[in-house]
Amino acid sequence: MTRPHSADGREPAAVELRGATVRFGTRTLWEGLDLEIPGGEFVAVLGPNGSGKTTLLRVLLGLQPVQAGEVLVDGHHVRRGGEGIGYIPQQKAIPEDVPLRARDLVGLGLDGHHLGLGLGGRRRRARRVDEALAAVGATGYAHAPVGRLSGGEQQRLRVAQALVGDPRVLLCDEPLLSLDLAHQRTVSRLIDERRRTAGTAVLFVTHEINPILPLVDRVLYLVDGRFRFGTPDEVMTSETLSELYRTDVEVLRVRERLVVVGVEESGHCHGAVAPAEEAVAP
Template identity: 35%
Template sequence: MKAIVAENLTITYDGKPALEGVSFSLDEGETLLLLGPNGAGKTTLLRTIACFHREYTGRLEVFGREPCDARELIGYVPQSHSLNERVPLTALDVVAMGGLYRRGFVHFRIPREILEKAEEVLGFVGLAHVRDRLFRELSGGQKQRVLLARALMSDPKLLLLDEPLSALDPSARAEVTGVLSKIKRERGITMVITTHDINPLLEIGDRIMLLNRRLIAFGRPEEVLRDSIIKSVYGPLARVIPVGGKLFCITGDVHLPRKGGGGR
């Protein structure tokens, strides 16, 4: 089953194209890394797949349905969460909220079965021990894992993640990457992940898409990660180099791993 099919997809804002003529498909269970400079249309594509933006032409299907008919299959983690951190929500509250919205209304008191599920999902992301801590007091990596847990509450078949690693330090990135890898391995959820820095995510990427207002390249990592392709988007200084048998992309703001250390 195809998780996503796009054919000649053009997405516009007030008639002006942000993304033009994009065609690709993604199989169920695969992880797609979406790469491209600022303004390339990454967020636009994610939001259109999630039915938050509806102005497009061409074909776009999520598990064989139009995006807006597939909403209950989709989990979306936006780049910056809109939680009001002045409200003293605990980690468990935030996760449980993911189960409430799905029912179409907000409860005064959270039903027991939702709290139990929230505890289970918090455990899955390795955060059972912070369930009663305030969300706003968690570390960046912990917050991102809580937000992942919140998105898992609705048992999505497709998880869309907008720059889940941005603004995280290397150790927090490793925490979050670990959870993404576990989601893929243990739950088999199809994922689309936009990222500035592809290197921490290369291990879990089955497909890579390079966007710059149109589709520059799409395919397996070894097909897409070539000097000529990377340079065409990021400029002449960008390149791909093998480090310890793995590919590594230098796109301008990315550094080589330190000796002996992983990450960046």
């Protein structure tokens, strides 16, 4: 894909939203969203259930139209099936009878890539798949039927599938769920390495910022149509979160971890403790 340059010859941002607005019927999910994310940046996308985090990823994938504004990936207006994006979707178990081996699933991430025809092309493709499997520690089950693998094993394959095509932008929807601590570290390290060596921009949706906090350059925090975009030090403060949630929220730093007090969420917590648990913070 050719990369258009701006008038001053600079490379375009990996991701750019200008005044983007999404509405479902009469409900405005968010409006006037401006984001400019250069290659190599790691952005955590936070917010309570239903605040529109997954919808933002769907917008970037060209699966969800915006009602106003512009959305560009690598300088091109997004379209469904566009190149250059790797996507780790929110986890759903793969049905047991899906007739795919682990390496076939990873290979799907190369569909649409032109690696050449004939034996040479097939070899290049196989090598890329082998490397991606090895990177997530999945070589040992490369030939297993995917439906028989555990949730964590399947998740590592999704990560390999998203990375195998060398994406310019990597969209991750809670990719650490159901991974044990060792594999959470493997996967975060892999994503971090990719953005450092290949300049891939990362948008990482999560309810739990602490495992990735050292990697995060900026945070996009969405709450009920309001949003804030900035460094963790700018966004993860009592003042900013109290404004966003329109209630008193306290952000504490405890041994390099962020503890958000006063925000109750159903389902998950992003380093948050509900008021009844406040005393737990050591």
